[in-house]
Amino acid sequence: MAQVILKNIKKVYPHHESKKKKKGAEDKQLSLQVTDEGVVAVQAFDLDIQDKEFIVLVGPSGCGKSTTLRMVAGLEDISGGDLYIDGQRVNDVAPKDRDIAMVFQNYALYPHMSVRENMAFPLKLRKVAKDEINRRVEQAAEILGITQYLDRKPKALSGGQRQRVAIGRAIVREPKVLLMDEPLSNLDAKLRNQMRAELIKLRQRINTTFIYVTHDQTEAMTLGDRIVIMKDGVIQQIGTPQQVFDHPANLFVAGFIGMPQMNLFDAQLVCEDGQYAVKLDRVQVVLSDAKQENLSRKQVKPGPIILGVRPEHLQLTGEAEQMLHGTVEVSEMMGSAVHVHLHAYNRDTILIVPTDKPENPVSFPYGSKVCFTFNGSTAHLFDPDTQKNLEL
Amino acid sequence: MRRNKQLSNADVQTRRFGLSMISPTIVVLLIMTAYPLLFTLFYSFTDYNLLRNLRQPAEFIALKNYTDLLTDPYFQQSIWNTVKFTILAVIFEMLIGFAVALFVNSLRRGQKAMRTLLLLPYLLPTVTVALSWRMMLSPNYGIVNQVLQTLGLPVFNWFSDIKTAFGMLVLIDVWQSAPFVFLLLYAALQSVPQSQYEAARIDGASRIKILFYVTIPNIKNSLALCALLRTIDSFRLFDKVNLLTGGGPANSTSTITQYLYNYGISSLDFGFGSAGAIVMTILVLILSSVYIKRAIQ
Numbered sequence: 001m002a003q004v005i006l007k008n009i010k011k012v013y014p015h016h017e018s019k020k021k022k023k024g025a026e027d028k029q030l031s032l033q034v035t036d037e038g039v040v041a042v043q044a045f046d047l048d049i050q051d052k053e054f055i056v057l058v059g060p061s062g063c064g065k066s067t068t069l070r071m072v073a074g075l076e077d078i079s080g081g082d083l084y085i086d087g088q089r090v091n092d093v094a095p096k097d098r099d100i101a102m103v104f105q106n107y108a109l110y111p112h113m114s115v116r117e118n119m120a121f122p123l124k125l126r127k128v129a130k131d132e133i134n135r136r137v138e139q140a141a142e143i144l145g146i147t148q149y150l151d152r153k154p155k156a157l158s159g160g161q162r163q164r165v166a167i168g169r170a171i172v173r174e175p176k177v178l179l180m181d182e183p184l185s186n187l188d189a190k191l192r193n194q195m196r197a198e199l200i201k202l203r204q205r206i207n208t209t210f211i212y213v214t215h216d217q218t219e220a221m222t223l224g225d226r227i228v229i230m231k232d233g234v235i236q237q238i239g240t241p242q243q244v245f246d247h248p249a250n251l252f253v254a255g256f257i258g259m260p261q262m263n264l265f266d267a268q269l270v271c272e273d274g275q276y277a278v279k280l281d282r283v284q285v286v287l288s289d290a291k292q293e294n295l296s297r298k299q300v301k302p303g304p305i306i307l308g309v310r311p312e313h314l315q316l317t318g319e320a321e322q323m324l325h326g327t328v329e330v331s332e333m334m335g336s337a338v339h340v341h342l343h344a345y346n347r348d349t350i351l352i353v354p355t356d357k358p359e360n361p362v363s364f365p366y367g368s369k370v371c372f373t374f375n376g377s378t379a380h381l382f383d384p385d386t387q388k389n390l391e392l
Numbered sequence: 393m394r395r396n397k398q399l400s401n402a403d404v405q406t407r408r409f410g411l412s413m414i415s416p417t418i419v420v421l422l423i424m425t426a427y428p429l430l431f432t433l434f435y436s437f438t439d440y441n442l443l444r445n446l447r448q449p450a451e452f453i454a455l456k457n458y459t460d461l462l463t464d465p466y467f468q469q470s471i472w473n474t475v476k477f478t479i480l481a482v483i484f485e486m487l488i489g490f491a492v493a494l495f496v497n498s499l500r501r502g503q504k505a506m507r508t509l510l511l512l513p514y515l516l517p518t519v520t521v522a523l524s525w526r527m528m529l530s531p532n533y534g535i536v537n538q539v540l541q542t543l544g545l546p547v548f549n550w551f552s553d554i555k556t557a558f559g560m561l562v563l564i565d566v567w568q569s570a571p572f573v574f575l576l577l578y579a580a581l582q583s584v585p586q587s588q589y590e591a592a593r594i595d596g597a598s599r600i601k602i603l604f605y606v607t608i609p610n611i612k613n614s615l616a617l618c619a620l621l622r623t624i625d626s627f628r629l630f631d632k633v634n635l636l637t638g639g640g641p642a643n644s645t646s647t648i649t650q651y652l653y654n655y656g657i658s659s660l661d662f663g664f665g666s667a668g669a670i671v672m673t674i675l676v677l678i679l680s681s682v683y684i685k686r687a688i689q
């Protein structure tokens with residue numbers, strides 16, 4: 001239960017260390033900044049995490065999210081900047097003295113100890129009285145539904161059960177900050193959904209500050225009070241799930257958040273009689289009042305832009321001259337909707353067609369022509385050079 | 393039914409094929425292991441001695457070789473020497489090997505170079521090791537005595553002095569075999585998941601506690617295997633003793649194998665030697681039974 005402040009945090013791996021990491025890094029095809037000091041894994045990381053807030057760090061592999069979490073945990077040295085937990089600067093404080101707990105992706109349970117011993121271990125090290133240890137372990141086991149496994153060894157448990165034990169080991173300590181490093185990544189899809197829901201419940205039962213790392217945007221959107229989206233060691237955007245979904249700060253965020261990802265088109269921003277509109281092919285769509293206001297306030301000049309429209313915001317229309325059009329490449333029946341992959345304006349485009357409307361077709365043969373349009377309130381406009389959202 | 397019969401025929405064929413594949417190994421094992429063992433067991437109950445008239449067949453003398461052997465004070469001393477040597481050598485090899493493995497595993501740079509350098513003593517043939525140490529510890533021209541003399545310290549005739557001979561053998565064996573322990577435990581240490589160390593650090597464990605609660609439990613099987621292999625190997629110690637002291641001075645370094653060599657092989661009394669070999673085999677089997685039992689489980 002504490003505030004965590006990261007002020008201009010930086011992590012640089014000196015060249016001899018980064019060589020060691022090269023093998024892994026090559027797989028991830030990183031484009032991290034390399035300086036004389038070494039490889040910059042995280043830079044200019046500023047974040048104020050409020051007490052009892054659930055913060056999710058999200059981004060692709062190698063973006064520096066785990067490194068940031070490990071710096072908060074004290075498992076990585078901080079190359080620059082200041083880290084405060086509960087008002088105390090902890091840059092040089094050992095992990096055990098930071099009053100934090102961490103859940104690892106691969107559980108990191110002690111294989112020779114029973115579930116009970118695993119959960120009691122951090123309390124035993126802190127010389128907590130036996131009765132108190134038992135009380136806390138049993139309480140945590142009950143919250144997590146693992147009471148019946150307390151005397152088993154970790155190898156006798158399934159992946160989901162092991163992860164519960166790992167969470168149990170972290171919560172018995174009642175830490176100020178609970179860190180989670182991709183805790184659901186080793187679970188299968190069904191179990192991951194189930195555990196995600198349980199984490200939301202758990203969060204309501206234990207009032208603590210959470211910092212959660214994931215590469216899965218669904219986890220980020222569903223769990224986080226705020227999301228921090230990272231790329232190449234740099235924060236791209238911080239905001240609530242709705243904010244980052246509705247107002248992505250740049251093209252990267254626009255593409256990263258949302259499933260299927262946002263469709264992008266090379267278009268023109270035009271301004272006629274003080275009214276902004278987007279022109280794509282022969283179609284011109286006038287933007288909503290809110291967007292007009294934002295663009296006017298920022299005095300955005302007409303010219304080429306990248307237009308982003310989410311697949312669910314593209315509307316299927318009848319065949320007409322004044323509509324956008326594309327050729328069907330693949331169609332995927334998802335039950336409640338059909339995901340139609342089109343080739344339109346030299347871009348791959350996805351259109352989500354709900355099946356609950358009788359007027360919508362459910363079959364889209366390969367090579368057929370599909371016409372669609374979009375609404376002025378759902379268009380996202382990006383600068384083609386800076387890739388930034390023109391409205392923000 | 394017919395289908396079951398067909399399946400069982402296929403099973404029989406598979407089994408036959410399997411047997412035919414492993415039969416060469418079985419034959420080699422029978423020739424190289426079972427036959428010599430049975431041969432030795434048989435002759436241990438006879439007075440087979442090549443110094444006697446060869447036309448006279450070996451006579452069955454029941455357990456006489458065994459009673460002679462077990463009542464011989466020299467053999468008893470050899471057993472005691474072997475046990476003492478094994479305990480000391482294994483303890484020092486395990487402690488030094490483990491400490492070095494922990495040290496090398498903790499290095500951020502130069503692990504590969506250290507690993508190669510540390511392995512060198514183990515890669516050398518025992519004869520080379522023994523002769524090198526004999527030269528270094530030579531009372532006349534050895535570097536050790538020269539250094540001690542320069543420092544004004546007492547010098548010894550290391551391999552002929554009853555106070556030092558046994559200790560020198562332990563020292564040389566530890567020098568040569570600790571790298572084996574290092575290699576095996578270093579490999580085991582590498583397989584301990586890093587996240588367990590990190591979890592323990594966050595849980596509040598000190599370095600000592602991490603050693604006892606994370607490192608040792610994770611590599612305990614390798615520790616046990618390593619201790620067993622070194623125990624069996626030390627128990628069979630022969631080459632260094634034979635090359636450096638020949639069991640002397642005053643039988644103080646004689647091991648079971650050296651005793652068997654002196655009184656069985658050198659004197660061509662193969663019946664007596666065979667009894668000694670059987671006793672030794674039984675002792676080694678008892679030592680390794682713990683591990684074999686575990687392996688079977």
